Amino acid sequence: MKYEASITSIGNLARNFLESNKSIIILDEGIRPNLAEMVVAHTKAELKEDIVAGDTLVWGKHAFSITSVGEDANKNLRDEGHCTIVFNGDNNMPGQISVKGDMEPRLHREDLIQIK
Numbered sequence: 001m002k003y004e005a006s007i008t009s010i011g012n013l014a015r016n017f018l019e020s021n022k023s024i025i026i027l028d029e030g031i032r033p034n035l036a037e038m039v040v041a042h043t044k045a046e047l048k049e050d051i052v053a054g055d056t057l058v059w060g061k062h063a064f065s066i067t068s069v070g071e072d073a074n075k076n077l078r079d080e081g082h083c084t085i086v087f088n089g090d091n092n093m094p095g096q097i098s099v100k101g102d103m104e105p106r107l108h109r110e111d112l113i114q115i116k
Contacts (some may be wrong), residue, residue: 003046005044006112009036009040009109010108011038018105022086042081073095087100
C-alpha cells in the first residue's frame with residue numbers, strides 16, 4: 001500500500017467538478033479551509049512510495065488504473081495530501097493523477113482512498 005486515507009468531508013462544488021470535469025480535488029482535512037467547498041477532504045496520510053503509471057487507485061469499492069502522474073503530484077500529495085484525480089485517463093497538468101476505469105467514483109464520507 002503506497003497511500004491510504006479516509007474521506008472526511010465533501011465540498012458542495014466537488015460533486016459538480018466530478019460531473020462536469022471528470023475530476024476530483026483531494027486535500028488533507030483542515031489544511032486550506034478556504035478551499036473546503038471545492039475539495040474532497042481526507043485524513044492525513046503518508047505517501048510511502050511515489051505513485052507511477054500502472055499503480056491502482058481504489059476509491060471506495062471501485063478500482064481504477066493509474067495512467068499518468070503529473071510531475072508535481074507526488075510532492076503535493078506528500079506535503080498537503082493534495083492532487084487532482086482526473087477520471088478520463090488524460091493528464092494535462094503537473095498536479096494531476098489520471099486514471100481509467102469502468103465508471104466514475106461515488107463520493108461518500110468515510111470511504112477509503114487507496115493507492116496500491
